[in-house]
Amino acid sequence: QGQLVESGGGLVQAGESLRLSCVASGFAFNTKTMGWYRQPPGKQREWVASISSVGTPTYANSVKGRFTISRDNAKNTVYLQMNSLKPEDTAVYYCKAYFSQVGWGQGTQVTVSS
Numbered sequence: 812q813g814q815l816v817e818s819g820g821g822l823v824q825a826g827e828s829l830r831l832s833c834v835a836s837g838f839a840f841n842t843k844t845m846g847w848y849r850q851p852p853g854k855q856r857e858w859v860a861s862i863s864s865v866g867t868p869t870y871a872n873s874v875k876g877r878f879t880i881s882r883d884n885a886k887n888t889v890y891l892q893m894n895s896l897k898p899e900d901t902a903v904y905y906c907k908a909y910f911s912q913v914g915w916g917q918g919t920q921v922t923v924s925s
Contacts, residue, residue: 813838813913815906820919823896831891831919833906841884844909847891849902850918856905862889874900896923 819831831847846861860870860880868880879892889906903918 813908813911815908815913815916817904817906817916817919820904820921822922822924825897825923825925827896827923828892828894829896829921831893831904831906831921833889833891833916835887835889835906835908835913838908838911838913840887840908843911845880845882845889846907846909847880847889847904848907849900849904849921851899851902859904860891861909893921896921898923898925 814836816834817831819829821829823829842864844861844863847859848856849859850856858871859874860868860878862868862880862882877895882889901921901923903920905915905918
């Protein structure tokens with residue numbers, strides 16, 4: 812069974828930046844498309860961004876131009892650089908390995924104050 816461990820969340824003010832990390836283990840990370848999702852308080856989990864095994868990114872419209880997803884296959888890690896954060900970005904952030912048996916990690920809390 813694989814595992815995903817997210818980190819890097821915190822409390823920031825609007826306009827500031829954070830970088831999230833997700834370390835993968837127990838599966839062939841370099842062959843998988845990886846994604847970031849988030850769950851705002853009281854709402855359903857939503858897709859944020861994805862990156863293919865060769866590094867092609869896609870973004871939700873709500874974060875396009877502010878967030879950057881990247882990966883380091885040598886470190887089995889996917890990142891989410893979040894700039895110009897807004898209060899509506901407040902959520903628990905999770906990463907996901909597509910087309911795999913790997914479950915959700917524990918997530919990392921991001922709180923953006925106005």
